[in-house]
Amino acid sequence: MTINWKGVYPAVTTKFTENDTLDLALFKKNIDAQLEAGVDGIILGGTLGEASTLTEEEKSTLVRTTVAHVAGKVPVIINIAEQTTKGAIAAAAKAKEDGASGLMLLPPMRYAATDYETVAYFAEIAKSTDLPIMIYNNPVDYKTLVTLDMFEELTQYENIQAVKESTRDLSNVTRMKNRFGDRFQILSGVDTLALESLAMGADGWVAGLVCAFPRETVTIFQLAKAGRMEEALAIYRWFLPLLELDINAQLVQNIKLAEVAVGLGSETVRAPRLPLIGTERKRVLKVIEDSLASRPALPEVEVYQ
Template sequence: MKVQWEGVMPAVTTKFNADDTLDLVTFEKNIVAQLEAGVNGIILGGTLGEASTLTPDEKETLVKKTVEITAGKVPVIINIAEQSTKEAIKVAQLAEEWGAQGLMLLPPMRYKATDHETVVYFKAIANSVALPIMIYNNPVDYKIEVTLAMFEELLADCPNIEAVKESTRDITNVTRLKNKFGDRIKILCGVDTLALESIVAGADGWVAGLVAAYPAETVAIYKLVKSGDIAEALRIYRWFMPLLELDISPQLVQNIKMAEVATGLGTEFVREPRLPLQGEERARVQSIIDNAMANRPALVDYQAL
């Protein structure tokens, strides 16, 4: 299946049982809800998916299970965030064998690579597989920015680099990328609290986090903006914003898993060293979720747009 790099692509959570094994029953329930809401792809093993704690066998299981659940309806994409170029290439090639249809690439982890090193790293992975690739550009969290000059070199040499998860927190970057590259690279907003603004500015899609708990509301906002009904999209977006802000936190995994519990699409089990929220912070997050659930908006028939 060809990845179109547009629409809403959930960066899904990884579900665990109380004994720290993969909870594939709850995982399937969530993926089915995403499909029913009308998402355009599934992204596995990102930050929200607790990628750094997953074993190779678990990654294989998640990819194969998601390919089975989606049954060709939407592409399955896996995040690559390894500690070395050699390992990144190995996982990328394995992901292709497991049935993934695309990759999301982070820059080198645990080492602040130079621009040249980052470009060489991305090229090495891209040239090792046939899968289409989305570069994850998040200098706020990962301290490495993929600049326009770096993208120019990557796009010239790697035809399978097709998209960027734009997470610089600078809305004007959407326009800069469009002005520089036109349709050569698809742009997906990677920051929940900037999604509507990014789509209005011309972003092709949204790699979303709170979609894990609220798939219908997320897809509705995207489709309403693309159809030109900004007022209706804003109505939902303004309700959604306190929840979306839970995504821009070091504890985003715990936050979003609490939201998944509220909507019946997940559990709170996280993998240590992460632990469920406690005390005042837990009460604060729960209050945001409770208020959102009490005022959850009715949706128009967005799937018909």
């Protein structure tokens, strides 16, 4: 499957049962809500989420289950975050075997690779597979900045096609567009900068709170691309307190609480994560409850392709 790398790509949460096994029935219920809202792809194994707690067998199960469930309606992307080039190449091969449509690729984990080493890492993985690749550029959380000069070196690999832009520097969208035109599709990776990034020319949105609010997320994107920015902004301003739950160390717990509130998930997380307690739990629940009480009606909008 070719990937358009445009639109809304949910970084979906992993659902667990009370017995700490994958809750595939609940997982598929959430996927159905995403598809019904009109998302453009599904991303599995978000590194700031619970991917690091999953076994290789569980990752494979999630990919295979999602691929079978979406039945070709949208691409299924799996995240790769490995410590070695060898491990990343093996993960890419397994992703293809399991039916994934593409990869979201981070720089090497733990080791602080140089620019030269990071480019070589990306290049070796790209050469090992024909799956489309989106580079995840998040120096805030992972301490490695993929610079424009590094992207210049990666232009020779045709299957490196997109970037999840999480530098928190809005002007980086413009810098990428000025230097590379449409060579790389740019997807905003920070919920609280999504509309701003779309206004700067970003092609899509890798979203977090979409897990609980898929229709609102898709509507904001479609309105922005239709040039109906005032309408998009009105919904976005309502959404912002919820979106801020994604830029938090407990983002998984926060998003799962929101999923519970709308009937699209459970609060169950995998240890060492634990459900929120005390004052913080009350704070997050109030944000969710206040937002649901003022949830806006959504306008009709033509689908942007």
